[in-house]
Each structure stands twice: as C-alpha cells, then as structure tokens.
Amino acid sequence: MSTEVKVPTLGESVTEATIGEWLKQPGDAVAVDEPIASLETDKVAVEVPSPVAGVMGQQIVAVGDTVNVGAVIATIEAGEGKAAPAPAAAPAPAAKAEAAAPAPAARSEESVDTVTTMSPAVRRLVLEHGLDPTKIKGSGKDGRLTKEDVLAAANAAPDTAATPALAAAAPTPAASGAPGRREERVKMTRMRQTIAKRLKSAQETAAMLTTFNDCDMSAVIETREKYRDSFEKKHGVRLGFMSFFTKAVALAAHDIPSVNGRIDGDEIVYYDYLDVSIAVSAPNGLVVPIVRNAESLSFAGIEKAIADLGKRAKEGTLTMDDMTGGTFTISNGGVFGGLMSTPIINPPQSAVLGLHRIEDRPVVRNGEIVIRPMMYLALSYDHRLVDGREAVTFLKTIKEAIEDPTRLLIDL
Known part of the structure; x- marks a missing residue:
C-alpha cells in the first residue's frame, strides 16, 4: 500500500517551491514525521515530513524541479526499509x-x-x-x-x-587552453533568484540615496564591558552591540516616522511599531528574520530575539512567519570586516541601516588628536518618501544615542 507525500502549505502568498534535496532515498526506512525532502522557497528552506512510517518509495520529482503546494512529490510504501549494516567483527x-x-x-x-x-x-x-x-x-x-x-x-x-x-x-x-582551469555551472536556488529579483527591483523602483556618518563606540564598548558578566548572568544571553543600535533606531524612528514607513500606490503607510529585519548569514544565503515590536523590547529582549533567530537561521529552521513583514532593516557588514558600504533597501521598506567594522582612528576631541574606536554608519533610503534632511537627522540621532547611551534611557 502506498501513501502519497504532498507539498505542504508554505505560508501566505507562497504557492510553489523547488526541490532542494532528497533526504531519503528509495528503500530507506522512514519514521512518522521524519523529513524526506527539503524544499527551497522564496525565503526559507522547508522540510517535508513523512505522513506515515514505512519505506521510501518513488521520488516523483527531481532535485531542482519546481512544485506547487499540494503536488505529490513521493510515495511511502508499507514495510521495513534497509537496516543499517552491522559492524563487522574484528578480523583475526x-x-x-x-x-x-x-x-x-x-x-x-x-x-x-x-x-x-x-x-x-x-x-x-x-x-x-x-x-x-x-x-x-x-x-x-x-x-x-x-x-x-x-x-x-x-x-x-x-x-x-x-x-x-x-x-x-x-x-x-x-575544455580550456590551460591545465587545471575549470568552470562549473550551478543552478541558482529559488532563494538566490528571489534575492536577485528583489534587489534589482529595489534599484529600479526606489529613488535610492545613501548618507553616511561615523560614531565613536567608546561609550557603548565601556558599558558593554562593565555590565557584560552581570547581564549574561541575569538574562542568560550576551550583551551585544545590536541591542544598542536597535534601541537607537527605535528612538530615531519616533522622531522621523517616514524612515519606518513605506509607499503603497499613492499613499504613505506609517507604522506605530518597529519590526526590525536583522540581516543574518545562513548556509543557504543571507536571510532577514524579524524582531517584532522592537520599540517595546528591553535590551535583554532584543538580544534574546536576535540570538534565537541567528541560531535557527544557521540550523535552517526559520519559518515563513519569521521572515514575513519588517518595517526597517539593520545589516551588520562589520562582522565580516566591511569598512563601508551602500546597503540596498529591502522592499517595500523605505530604509536600511548599514553597520561596519570598528577600528581605532585618530579624531579630534577638545582640540586634541586622540585615538577612538570608530564605526562608519550608512543609511540607504527611498528619496521618494524620505527627504535628505530627515535622513541626516535620523542618522545623527542614532550617532548621538550610541555615543551617549543614556539618551536611550531618557528618550532624548
């Protein structure tokens, strides 16, 4: 008796996916709810579980094929699959x-x-x-x-x-004229194709402009070092830089709401909440899971949310809900050593903040040249919605909050 395995519901507005990998081969034993295949959607990889226990039967579609929700991709046969080979006895x-x-x-x-x-x-x-x-x-x-x-x-x-x-x-x-030279053609994953289309669409649709500033990280570094151990002991999570920047974005967005808005036809949509898309490097590429209601979260709440999303991104267990929505994006290229960049907007959002590496640089303080840990900040925004004055003010507010974290506590 055969049981059909169908493509499960993948999330709102997602109707198709690509077979990324077969996790079970014909003849393999399969348990109930054990993943037999991995699907690649526009945003995340989704595993297809077996509805019954039995033996992996026919693979109806091949790796790389596009399948619709509800389509039959394989069968599970009754019986017992191939058992793992027993270890051989030690030879005389x-x-x-x-x-x-x-x-x-x-x-x-x-x-x-x-x-x-x-x-x-x-x-x-x-x-x-x-x-x-x-x-x-x-x-x-x-x-x-x-x-x-x-x-x-x-x-x-x-x-x-x-x-x-x-x-x-x-x-x-x-074939080539020189030995040892080779090339390989690999089909783009569905996620990579979607990333390419969305980023190109952003460039063609939005009137993108990037403004820069830099900030002295001394106060944040000092605060982090001072409270690192006690923070981790109390909350069970490390105190990182991202919580400071997320709180600073929430503070700045309160004064400049257009940066946290979007254009919908001939209307502007403003949000009274901040859902921050955090760019995270995952095995299948860059993903942007969302920290919901970041404006109302504590430092510990933000750090726990980011740690959980980062962990699940590396494990490939993010869901469609984790990736859907977002009103503003923070991309931290500094973890890879990037000094400066012009990040691209994540549509339909209107702005993205780019963070970069921290490095000691000479700066002037009180008429004297001193060495300070500095970071370049970059804000790319849709000039159709955000004016230059607003963008500069928004970035300046973030700079001031990072250089004087007390502002984050007294909403200044």
Whole structure:
C-alpha cells in the first residue's frame, strides 16, 4: 500500500517551491514525521515530513524541479526499509592482510555518498578548496555538511588535495587552453533568484540615496564591558552591540516616522511599531528574520530575539512567519570586516541601516588628536518618501544615542 507525500502549505502568498534535496532515498526506512525532502522557497528552506512510517518509495520529482503546494512529490510504501549494516567483527591476525583489501572500495562508496548529499553551494566550496568531504564533520541536520563546516576545514588544512571520489563525482570541466582551469555551472536556488529579483527591483523602483556618518563606540564598548558578566548572568544571553543600535533606531524612528514607513500606490503607510529585519548569514544565503515590536523590547529582549533567530537561521529552521513583514532593516557588514558600504533597501521598506567594522582612528576631541574606536554608519533610503534632511537627522540621532547611551534611557 502506498501513501502519497504532498507539498505542504508554505505560508501566505507562497504557492510553489523547488526541490532542494532528497533526504531519503528509495528503500530507506522512514519514521512518522521524519523529513524526506527539503524544499527551497522564496525565503526559507522547508522540510517535508513523512505522513506515515514505512519505506521510501518513488521520488516523483527531481532535485531542482519546481512544485506547487499540494503536488505529490513521493510515495511511502508499507514495510521495513534497509537496516543499517552491522559492524563487522574484528578480523583475526592472520586475516588482516586479506581484510584490508576491500577498504579502498568502501572508502570510495562512503565518499560518493557524502558528495551526493551535499548542497550545490557546499559542493562548490569543497571543490574550490580541494577538500575531502568525508574527513569533515558536518554540523547540519543528520550530520550534513554546511558552508561553515567547509570553510573551517579549509582554514585548518588549506593545502589538502581533492579526493579521487570527489573528482569522479564532479562534472567534467569545460575544455580550456590551460591545465587545471575549470568552470562549473550551478543552478541558482529559488532563494538566490528571489534575492536577485528583489534587489534589482529595489534599484529600479526606489529613488535610492545613501548618507553616511561615523560614531565613536567608546561609550557603548565601556558599558558593554562593565555590565557584560552581570547581564549574561541575569538574562542568560550576551550583551551585544545590536541591542544598542536597535534601541537607537527605535528612538530615531519616533522622531522621523517616514524612515519606518513605506509607499503603497499613492499613499504613505506609517507604522506605530518597529519590526526590525536583522540581516543574518545562513548556509543557504543571507536571510532577514524579524524582531517584532522592537520599540517595546528591553535590551535583554532584543538580544534574546536576535540570538534565537541567528541560531535557527544557521540550523535552517526559520519559518515563513519569521521572515514575513519588517518595517526597517539593520545589516551588520562589520562582522565580516566591511569598512563601508551602500546597503540596498529591502522592499517595500523605505530604509536600511548599514553597520561596519570598528577600528581605532585618530579624531579630534577638545582640540586634541586622540585615538577612538570608530564605526562608519550608512543609511540607504527611498528619496521618494524620505527627504535628505530627515535622513541626516535620523542618522545623527542614532550617532548621538550610541555615543551617549543614556539618551536611550531618557528618550532624548
């Protein structure tokens, strides 16, 4: 008896997805609610659970195919699937030489299995760095490799050569005049396609402009160092910089509401709340989960929300609700070492704040040149809605709040 596995409801306004990866192969044992496939939507990766226990049957669609909500993608058959092979008994000393012979074949099979379960992005990184994927410990679901796993392994052993198994599994490189040169074509994920379309649409629709300022991080750093341990002990979460900037954005948005608004046809929509989209790096690309009602959250509440969203982004467990909405975006390129950037608006929002790395620079204070930890701030905004005076005032308010955090407490 067969049971059909259908594409589940993916969220409001999301009607289709792409098969990103098959987590179970025909003949594998499957438990109730065990994920059998991963779907890529416009915003997040969604796992498809098995409705019944049994054996993985036919895979009706292939990786990369587009499927609609409710479409049948596989079947689950009644019965018991393939059991994991029992470990072989230790060979007698006299038989060690004969037992050692099949090892290369087993190793090759293991390598190929590892390669076939890697996502295209991870596989590309493995090829670029010439690593043996079977020697990398995966931190993803069911031990699968993530981009972070590969990058960590590359930093630890940059000169490791690619294994024959990986080379065999890789596509044949295009012909070229020089040895060792290769190219690979990988289909863009649905998420990457959506990111590309939305960002290009933002450039074509909004009258984007970026204004810059810098801020002295001395007071925030001092406050953070002073209360770091007691804050973590009381709230169970680290005190970071993002809570200071989120509170500063809430303060500035109260005075300049257009930055936290959007254009809808010939109308302007203003929000009396602040839902901050926090740009987070995830294995499948950049995602922007949302901290809801940030204007009413405490420092601890903001830090807990960000920590939870960041953790689930790396695990690939963010939901559509986590990604839907948002009235303003904060993008922290400083964690990657970026000195300055012009961030692109996340439509239909009207502004995005870009944070950058902190570095010691000479500045003038009270007529003297001193060294201070400085950070460049960048505010990209839709000039159709936000005037230059408002944008400069908004960024100046953030700068003043960061340089004097007491302002965040007395709403000044």
